[in-house]
Amino acid sequence: MPNTETSLNKVTPIPSADAAIETIVHFVETAHPVDLAAWIAELPYEQAKSEILTLDLQRRVRTFGYLPASFQAELVAWLSRGELAEIVTRMSADDRADLFKLLTPEQQQRLLRDLAREEREDIRRLSSYAEGTAGAIMTSDYATLSADMSTREAIGLLRREAPEKETIYRSYILDSERRLIGSIRLHELILAAPHTPVSEVMDPSPISATLDMKQEEVAQMIEHYDLLALPVIDEGGRLVGIITHDDAADVMQRETTEDFQRIATVSPFSENMREASVAVLYKKRIFWLSLLVIGNLFSGAGLAYFEETILTYVALVFFLPLLIDSSGNAGSQSATLMVRALATGDVTLKDWRNLILRELLIATALGLTMAVVVSPVGLLRGGSDIALVVGLTMIMVVIIGSLVGMSLPFLLSHFKFDPATASAPLVTTISDAVGVLIYFSIATAILIP
């Protein structure tokens, strides 16, 4: 988080290796668990383990929870059974399930033996949902009430349960079958007269998600409705978990990073960019690069077809990079803007008709401007005929590039592909092939008698 570095350092300076021991001790004692975890994650496992164990239990659990999941899994091998169980028991249910999924089968068995039955079942249940679904990011640390309690009883219950729950800002009201029938915020409970039944002050139709919904959908719901947490229900309407706003923010961030990878024609990967290996990055990049070669061979074939025109007017070649790049650039602009607008929901599929008309107008204006810019150069280098060919081509290729760039994300989305696959390089390659044909067709028509 480079942009906050200065501010984070103001809050909790991270000591360099040669800093005085006191600085480190002070840091370990006072730093926010997020920063402490970031520091510990850079240490060798043995040293990381002893730093973790010097913390008091509450701080130890929070700091451990902020370590990267892969680092947690490695640390497991260094901790004794007792040390591990002590931490894992107190971790939030979703973090615990995430850690569990990364352990070896032997480590999983060993850990399950040391946990209480309730936690054992919870861990098995939470880690059983398919990756990418609401089920896989939900937690079971929520507080529940029944509708016939008084608000005073409800507050008493929350007071007893609070330390174990991830969030008691909102409690969920269940019927005898565990079906979700309402929700209430903590301050609404506090504000209500003490003997009011919960059923009278609760929200009787809370927004909820279902287990099989996609993570992005759920994250967007949370953002759309400004929720702190979203309850998740099963087919029977029974409450099975909640998804908290911070986990939703993480999902949104990952999804956006994936969109960036797609528009860069890089196959999506989840490794941190700083730590990804040469092999991983090679694999994620080579697929599209080689695929685009095929597209470019079309441009080459187009050029070969016009060999005679090229040999007669070699000056046409000088304008080739300019024309095909301008087409690709205009197309990249449209495609990238559309990919983002579709991702944020600013634009939906049904807007297609209106937008293509607008794009046509914009692209014509852009093409005309660019033609005016390059025609003098055409005149200078090749005479008035070449200037005419270059100017006309510029108008055409900018329009075609823009229309391809704008339409491709919609088409992909319509056929259930990720619109972000309409990357700048893909759009460039397509509009290049079309651009070459247009350029030399116009040139042949005008120049060759």
Added chain:
Amino acid sequence: MPNTETSLNKVTPIPSADAAIETIVHFVETAHPVDLAAWIAELPYEQAKSEILTLDLQRRVRTFGYLPASFQAELVAWLSRGELAEIVTRMSADDRADLFKLLTPEQQQRLLRDLAREEREDIRRLSSYAEGTAGAIMTSDYATLSADMSTREAIGLLRREAPEKETIYRSYILDSERRLIGSIRLHELILAAPHTPVSEVMDPSPISATLDMKQEEVAQMIEHYDLLALPVIDEGGRLVGIITHDDAADVMQRETTEDFQRIATVSPFSENMREASVAVLYKKRIFWLSLLVIGNLFSGAGLAYFEETILTYVALVFFLPLLIDSSGNAGSQSATLMVRALATGDVTLKDWRNLILRELLIATALGLTMAVVVSPVGLLRGGSDIALVVGLTMIMVVIIGSLVGMSLPFLLSHFKFDPATASAPLVTTISDAVGVLIYFSIATAILIP
């Protein structure tokens, strides 16, 4: 929000124009204010006004608060002074200040006259901070306590104040000079024994931001520490406002959209993509498109310099789009990945040295693979000499494109520009010009005796 459409519709179906009136009435009565506002924002102002006024006051205020600020400002002209004051008084302090900034001076004066003195001063203060700073997105709806209160007194105070505050999940403890000396969560107050002084249970060193911090920094802090709200202090350490997690999420979303615009070589704009005018989009796109023409003229000049080589070996031209596009594509991949990694903080400036070495390895592997893919085509179309030239060039241009793409975001960031300016089209244009020189230099060296 296209991906949640189905789910949102499940929650609250938005009626089509010809739906039965009952459906509309039911929708207006039951929909979440967010969805209600989205529906109202599509109506003509007069009809929007009457829909707003049919709602009960609490729902009216919440729905109005979710309307786009520009729509709110237009609606102001349709509301009577009394209707307007009733809504504005109850809006959250930050939304109120945002609306105020969009009104005409006459409307501002008229509105201020109808508000209580306290609100008038609050509105003036909140709307006075520079756009883009923490001050401009903070709200004054926070709850404060003093350190020597008992927790029971504190809960009593919050109970009286809660309806007016945006969030009482966390309260801030101030000394007699309004300096921030601690913070406490509502459930910590509820859990503590009733006669404990607040000073004993509060967090004595809450994370805070300063008034002049950039909005992105503040939003990243909130995400980094999983906060619900971040207090903002002035130079004297006095609490002046809080920034809530949902406003921080909006800032992050806007910043990301700006990054998308930059990597598309579109000058940043804040209009919604569906509603932006032809003129706005033309203006935002033409600057970079024309600027890139200059870059492309270098490629053209390069080609002109090698006119003789081209005329002797016209087959070289057939591979020109392939080679310069591959270079540009590899460069776009690196640049876009780096821009995102710098924005999320996965990578920082000091990682430069390690990453350039890794990039060199990856690019060499990519270049070799691509050379193997295209050499047979070279052999087929131009013979073994051309195959050699094309293969060697491919290796070189993929390496150079990748290095340019990777370094440019770092360079820009180092010189305090936005790294996202290292867009795919910019990287493509630079690597094209270099690529042309390399291609024909290698060709001339190998082919021309």
